Amino acid sequence: MDLEQIRQLILEMGAYRAGVVAVEDIDFQPDFRKLCENNVCGMYGRSWMCPPLVGEVDELIASLKRWKWAVVYQTVDALEDSYDFEAMMAAGTKMNRLTARIRRELTRRGVAPTLMLGAGGCRVCQRCAKLDGQPCRSPEEAIPSLEAYGINVSALAPRAGMKYINGPDTVTYFGTVFLEEGTAPYSR
C-alpha cells in the first residue's frame, strides 16, 4: 500500500480526517511533557505508556526520527459541555480502539510493522498492569500518546491539513501511524 491508500483506509475505518506529514517536518517540544506532570488526566505514573514510565522524551523523539512518514488522523466527538469528562474519556477510548484496529488491518494487508501513537493512557487493557505492579501485558499492542513523544500536536494538525480544535462542545483526539522510508512517496 502507498501512503494515500493508507490514508484512505484510515478514513474508511472511521477517522474524521487524515493527512500525511514527513517526520522531518514534525515540531517536537520536549518541554510539553512537563504538562503531564500536572496529572490533569490522572494517568501520570499509572500506565506503562504514560510519563514518566514510557521513557525519556529525548530518547523517544530520537526513536521517532528513524521513521520517514507520519499518517495523522483525528476523531471528533460531541460533549454535553466543556466539563463533560465522561464523554472525553469515552472519546479517548474510541480513538485508541480505532488505532488498534488500524494496526491490525495494516498488518493483515502486509504493511511493515509500524509505530502507532494515540490518545493518552493507552487503554488497551481495562486496568493497566502497572497498577498491580506487573509488566505490560501486551507491549506489541500498547499505545503511547503523541504528547508522550514530545510532539506539538497543535502544530501537527494543520501540517496534516486538519484543525486542532473542531468547535465548541467537541473533543478532538489524534492518532498517528509512522511508516518507513520504503513506503511509496506521497504527493504533497
Ligand code: SF4
Ligand atoms: S497494554 Fe495494558 S498493561 Fe500494557 S501499557 Fe497498555 S494498558 Fe498497560
